[in-house]
Amino acid sequence: MTARVFVPRDSGALAMGAESVAAAIRDEAGRRGEPVDVVRTGSRGMYWLEPLVEVDAGGSRAAYGPVAASDVASLFDAGFLAGGAHALGHGPVEAIPYFANQERVTFARVGIVDPWSLDDYLDTGGFKGLANALSMGGAEIVDTVTESGLRGRGGAAFPTGIKWKTALDAPSDVKYVVANADEGDSGTFSDRMVMEGDPFMLIEGMIIAGLAIDAREGYIYLRSEYPHAHETLRRAIATAYDHAYLGDDILGSGRAFHLDVRLGAGAYICGEETALLESLEGKRGMIRPRPPLPAVSGLWGRPTILNNVITLASAPLIFEKGAAYYKDYGMGRSRGTLPFQVSGNIRRGGLVEKAFGLTLGDLLYDFGGGSRTGRPIRAVQVGGPLGAYIPESQFDTPLDYEAFSGIRAMLGHGGAVAFDDTVDMAAMARFAMDFCAEESCGKCTPCRIGSTRGVEVIDRIRADADRSGNLRLLGDLTDLMLYGSLCGLGGLIPYPVVSALKHFPEDFGAEDVKELNLPF
Amino acid sequence: MPDPDTDATRSALALKLADATLETLRDPRGALLPILHAIQEEMGCIPESVIPAVAERLNLTRAEVYGVVTFYADFRTEPLGRSVVHVCLAESCQALGSAAVADAAKAHLGVDFEGTTADGAFTLRKVYCLGNCALSPSVMIGGDVHGRVSPGAVGELIEAGRAGP
C-alpha cells in the first residue's frame, strides 16, 4: 500500500525548506522502494514546527517536525510512514496541545487538504454552502450573513451583513465583489494561509457574495509579496472554471460569476479599501473620501462588496452549517472565531483560531510559550503596524473588539507581535512614524507632512533636544493625525506612538505623560 | 543621452507585453498594473522611454502612467541587480533582530538599502512584511523567502541566491 505523506507548500514552510524535505522524502522512498505519495498541503499554523511532515497513520496523522532534508533518512529508519517514534515526532497532530486547544472552524481544512485538489475540497464539505446559497434569494443570503453576526475580519470589524445589504440595496445593473488580499500588516498571515491552504473556500465565499447582490464579477486584490498565494489562487480559479463553479452558468443555475486575481505593487496603503479600489482601477492608490461608501459606489463607481479574505472565506461555512452554528462561537458582539496570529519574539509562533474571548496572555503564554529569547515579554503590538503596544499589565485583556477598544487598542486582523524587554519603545514609536511616512499615499496633510515631521520630532526627543517641548509637540501631532487624517493610516499611526509613550514613558525620557495633551 | 533605436525596440517590446497582458484580462479596464508587472518582469524595470507607448495603448496620458509607476514601490524605472535581497524590517522581524540581519547583509554586499553591488549581481532593499512573521526574521532573496535568518547566516544565503549574468 502506498503511504501518504503530507508536506506543506505553505510559504512559511517553504521558507524553512519544505521543498527540499518533500524532494528528500520522494528520493528516499524511491531509494528504499517504499511507495510514497507526497501530498502537498497548507500549513497547520504551528510554524515553529515547520516543515511539519505528517503521515497517515491509521485514522490520525502523525506529526514530525521541524524536519530538515537531512532528517529524512532517519525518519524512514524510524518507520515514520507507519507513525514510528522519532525524536522529531509529536504524535497525532490533533493531540498537540497548541492545536487541540483551538476551534478550527474557518481553518478546518487548512493543512489537511491539498489546496489544489477540488476533490479534497468537495470531500470536506466544500461548495455545500454555495449549493444552499444558490437556492436563496439575494435578500435571504444577506439576512443569513447578518444573522451569523460575522464582522469584517480586516480590522474595522464592520458588520458584514450591513455592508452586503448596502450593496444589495444600491441600484445598479453592474456590481462587484472584491476580496482584499492585501494583507500588509506585520504579524498577520492568516489570509495568506487561507489562500495557500484552502483557496476554494475564498472562491466559494466570493461566489456567494456575488449571488447575494447579483454581482457577476469579482476580483481578488492580492499583494505582490505573496507569489505562492498567487499561484495557488490561479490554479484554483482555473479549476473552478473547469467545473462550472465559476463562469456564465454556475452549476447550471443560470447565474454567472467571474473571478480574477489582480496583483498590488508594493503599497501598504492599498490595503485600505478605497485605495485598493483605485489601485484595482489601475491608478495610484490614493484614498477616496467617504461617502460614498464602496458598497454604494466602489469599483468603477459601481456598488461593490469589498471584504477581507477571512471574512469572505467565512461565508461558505455559514451557508453550509447555518448562521446559528457560526454565531454560537464568540462573545458579546464578537461572534464566530478569529484566527489569531502570534509572532515576533515568541517561542511558538503561529496561527490560533479561537472563538473571541481568549485573553492576550493566553495567546502569548499558553499558545506562544513566552518569548523566544526567554526574556520577559515587555510589549505586544496587536493589530498590525497601526495597532497599539500593550504592556504586560494589560495582557489579561480578552481578545475581543470591544474589550480592545476599551483599552485604546485594536484587535485589527488578529495579529500579535511580541517584544522582549530589550525593546526600545521610542525606537518603535519612531519606526511607526517612519512606516507611516514610507507608506503614506500623500493625500492628506496630517499624514503626508505629519508623519515625516513625527519622525523628526521623535528623533529630537531621543537626542534630548528640547525634549519636553518636542514631547508636547508629539502629543499635538498625534492628536492632529488621529482626528484629522483622511484614512486609517495617518489616523491610526498615533496608536503605536501614543501607546508606546504612555506605557513606556521611560524610553522617551518623559517624566509625566499626563502633561502632554496626548489624544488618549 | 536617449538612444532612439533602443527606445523604439523597448517600446515595441513593451507594447507586445501590454497586448499579451490585455489578452489575459477579461476586462481591459485597470490593465495598467498588470501590464507594468509584465513589463517589469520581462525587462527588469519600466524604462521611462516605454511609458508613452504604454499610455497610448491604454488611452491614458503618459503623466498618468508615470504617476502610477512612481507611486508603487515595486515599480522602478531603472533596473536592479540580477538578484534582489529584501530584508524584512516590519515589527515582527524587528522583534527578533532584523536590524542586525540588515546590517550583516549590508556588510556582506557592501551597499546600503536601495544600493546595487558593483557587479550588478545584487540590490539590497527593505520590505515591510513578507507574511512569514511566525518565522521572523525573514529575508527574501531572488523571490525565495527564508525564515529564522540569523545575521551570521545571511551572507551564505545571499551567495546561494546569486543569479548568473
Place this chain on the structure above:
Amino acid sequence: MEVRRLVKMANDIGAFFERGGDAGGVANHIRMFWDPRMRREILVHLDETGGDGLTPIVREALQQHGHELDPGS
C-alpha cells in the same frame, strides 16, 4: 461678370433641384439670392447663346421664369 462662373453657380443650384425637376425652385433661388446684375447677365447669356453650358433644368428655369428674374421687369 465672368459668365462662366455664373453658369457654374446656376448649374450647382440646378443640381440641387434636379431630382424633383423643380425648375421653379431654381428660378426662385436665383431670384432670392442673386444680385440683379448677375441675373441680368445670365439671362443675356441665355438670349445670346441659347444657354451655352447650362444644364437643362437651369435653362428651363431661366426660360420659364425669366420675367420674374429680370430686374428690369
Place this chain on the structure above:
Amino acid sequence: MQSITDRDLGTPRPKTTRTVTVEIDHRTVEVPEGSTVMHAAAANGIAVPKLCATDSLEPFGSCRLCLVEIEGRRGYPASCTTPVEAGMKVRTQSERLADLRRGVMELYISDHPLDCLTCPANGHCELQDMAGAVGLRDVRYGYEGVHHLDAETDASNPYFAFDPSKCIVCSRCVRACEETQGTFALTVDGRGFASTIAAGMNEPFMDSECVSCGACVQACPTSTLMEKSVYAHGQPDRTVTTTCAYCGVGCSFKAEVKGTQVVRMVPNKDGQANHGHSCVKGRFAYGYASHPDRITQPLVRASIDDPWKEVSWDDAIAHAASEFKRIRDRYGRNALGGITSSRCTNEEAYLVQKLVRAGFGNNNVDTCARVCHSPTGYGLKTTLGTSAGTQAFDSVEEADVVMIIGANPTDGHPVFASQMKRRLRAGARLIIVDPRVIDLVRTPHVQADHHLQLRPGTNVAVINGLAHVIVTEGLTDDAFANERCDPDEYAEWKAFVSHEKYSPRNVERMTGVRAETLRRAARLYAKGPNSAIYYGLGVTEHSQGSTMVIGMANLAMATGNIGREGVGVSPLRGQNNVQGSCDMGSFPHELSGYRHLSDGETRRLFQQDWGVEIDPEPGLRIPNMFDAALDGSFKGMYIQGEDFVQSDPNTQHIEAAMRAMECVIVQDLFLNETAKFAHVFFPGATFLEKDGTFTNAERRIQRVRKIMPPAAGMADWEVTQAFSNAMGYPMRYAHPSEIMDEIARLTPTFRGVSFETIDRLGSVQWPCNDAMPEGTPTMHVGGFVRGKGKFVVTEYVETDERSSRRFPLLLTTGRVLAQYNVGAQTRRTPNREWHDEDILEIHPHDAEQRGIADGGLVSLASRVGDTVLKARVTERIQPGVVYTTFHHPLCGTNVVTTENSDWATNCPEYKVTAVEVAPVTRLSEWQEQYRDFTRKQEDLLRERASVRT
C-alpha cells in the same frame, strides 16, 4: 489662482431644486439637497477654512482644514466631503477645531518658503489667507526638517511659471487638468512626503501633454502655478467682466486690471457658456492688443504703390467719404459695398450693414460668415425655420450619443470640447464623421465608438446612408416626425433615402466608409435616446454644404432628436461673433433677424425707422463682389475687421480683384493681407477697447466691456458712424446700447434684448421677447419655428473638384488650437511657440510614393495655384488626402483652394481641392512674389513716419 473677486463655495452646487434644512453654527438654513456641509455653510456666508476644496472641482478631502463638528457624529468630519442631511447640526468653529486647523497649517508652513512679501501671490494667496484665518503664530517643527524649498521653477510655458517650492500638493491643478479640461497632463510624482506635482513624465510643461488652457493656474491656491504677467505687473485691483474675442464658444472672462493694464484674464465662473473654463487663446493670447504692430493712426494713400500718409480721423473719414462719393457718382451706387466683421460687436456689424443699406443705398453687404457658416443659415432656416443652432452648450450634458461631423472641437472650440469630453467620460457614446483622425477619435479617456472616415466631399452620401439605415430598419420616430413635420414631405424623404442608391454598400463605394460602420453608427444615433449632432466647417465648406445641413436636420427630425435638451443640430461657430453678425442683417439678401428683403412689411419697418428707401433686390455676396470688381462694376469697399485676402479661396483671384478697385477701406488692428491692397486704413479697436455685445454659437448674447480707451481714439462703431455722417447719412448714437435698442426695436427675436437685460441676466439667448423674456436655450420645443418642420430631399451630387491624374490627392483644411483664423491676433502672441507655420499632413503611403520625408519641404499645387510648406507624415490622414491649416499667410494655403462653392450660399469649398504634392527645395513663385509685395508694403508703412516727421 481664481479671480480676485470670486467667491468660492468650496464644492460644486448640486444640480437639484430640492432643499433640506440644517443648522450651522446655530443658524437654521435651507440648502440644496446633496450639498456638502462646506457648500451649505459658504452659501450662507459661513466660511469654513479650506485649501484643497474649490467649487469648480469635485470634493477631494485632502487638506483637512475644513473639519467641523456634527452633533451625534464621532470625530471631526471634513465639511467638503460630508453631505448635509436634514436636521443636521453643524459647528464650524470651536476651540478644538481651531487647534486642529492650526496644527494643519503648522505642518504646511513647515515646508513652505517664508517669502510672502516678495511672492507674486502676496495679498491674494489662499495659503496666506488660511494662516491668517486659523491664527497661526508659530511653527514648532522649525524649518530644519526635510523640505521642498530648493525645487526649481519651470518657466518653459510662455504664459505661466511652475514654482514647486510653493506647492502644497493639494492636487487642485491635477484635478483641474482632469475634471475641468480633460487633458490629464498632470500627475503626482511619487507618494507621501515626496509627492510632487509633475507635468507628463516630470517634464517641462511645454514638453508635456499640457495644452496651456490655464485651468491649473486658476485652480492653484498659491503662487505655484502663476501667470508670468502677475510676476511682471503685480496683483490687479479691479475686474471687468467681458467676452472673449476668439472662437464661437464665447467664454466670459473677468479681465483683471490695474489702471488700464490688463494683468490677466480669468475665465468667469459665472460665465454661462464656459462655466469658468478657458483655452490657451482666450486665457493668455491677448497680448496682440498691445503689440507694436498695432496701427493707431488713420492712414490714406492714392494707390497701393504709394507710401501711406498718417492723417487725422477727420481727414481720413473725409477722404474716404469723398472717394466713395466719387465712385458712386461715377459708377453708380451699386459700385460700393461693405463687409461686416464677425469679430466686431453686434452693434458694429449692425451699423456697417445699416451704412451700406441706408448710406450707400444698396444691399452690397456681406460678412465673413459667407465663407464659413452661410450654409448653416440656409439649411436650418429651410428645414427648421431659424438660422441658428438649436441648443445651448449645456445641453450636451443630457446627450447620450454625440455625433460630431466635420468639426474638431478640441482645436477649434476647446472649452466646449472640455465640456463634451466630460460628458463622454461619464458615458455618452461618440460618433465622428471626419476624413481625418481628429483628437476626439481617440484621446485619453475618450474613444469614439465609430469613426466614419469618409473621403472629402462625400458628406451628403454619408448622411443619406445613415438615413437609409435608420429608415429601412424602422428606427425612425414616426410619431414625432408626422406630428411635427409635413407628413407628405416626410414620406417623400423616407422613400428617397430608402432607395438602393444609399444602401450602406453603395455608400461605402461613394464615401469609403465601411458599410458595417455606417450601419452601426446609424443605429447608435437612432437609438439615443438623446442624440445630438455637432458640426463645423467640415459640413458647410463644400459644394453641397447647405444640402448637408439640410440632411442633418432631416435626420434629427426623423429620429425625434430635436426640441429638447440633449439633442439637436448645433453648429460650432468659428468666430466669436459669426452668429451675431449674421443675426444683424449682414447678408445681402436679408435684414436683421433673417428677414428677406422681399418682405415688404419688414422693409417698411426699417424704412420708417431709418428714413430711407431700402432696395428690395439682394446685393452682391463676397465672391460676387470680387467677380464684379474684376468685371469693373464694383469699385469701392469698406471692410471692417476681415482679411479675406488671406482667408478666402483662390488668393490670386482675390488679389486681382483687390487691385481692380479704386477705393478699399480697411478697418483693422494691423496691416493685414487685405490692408496691403487698401487705400484708406481706419485703425480698429480691440475687444478690450469698446462696449458692445457678441453672440456665440448657442445664440447667447453677452457683453463686451471697455477696459481701456481705444488705442486710436475711436471704437469701431464710432468710426462707422462718423463715416456714415460724412457719406451724408446721419447717425447719432451716443453709446452702443442705443444701437442695441434700435436692433431690438426692429427685430422680433431681439425684442427683449437690451444692455440692461444682459447685465441683469448675465447673458441671454435669442429669441428673447415677450414670449421668452429670459431668452431661449433650446429651440423648437413643442414645435418648429417655421410651423411644420420641412423635410427636403438631399440628393448627393459629386463635387466637380475630384482627383485626377494631374492632381491625384484631395486637400482638406482645418484649424489648430494655438492659432485663430488668419492668425493676425494669435501670431502676435507667444502662441506661435506652439504653431509657427502651417504644416501639410500626408499619409505615409502617399509620402513614400513621392519621396517625401517627415519635415521636408513640399509643393502643394492645384489647378489655381501652388505653394510650398513643410510636410508631416502621419496616419492621422487617410491615403489620398492631405490636410493643412491656413493660419500663416506665407504658407499660402488659400493660393491653392478654388472658387468652387456651396450651391446655395457660395460658401467656398475649402474642404476639397484636388492637388498634387511633391518634394521641393525652395518656395513657390507666389510665395516669392508675396514676400516681395509684403516687404514693399511694410516699407510703405514704415515710410509713413517719415511723411509725418
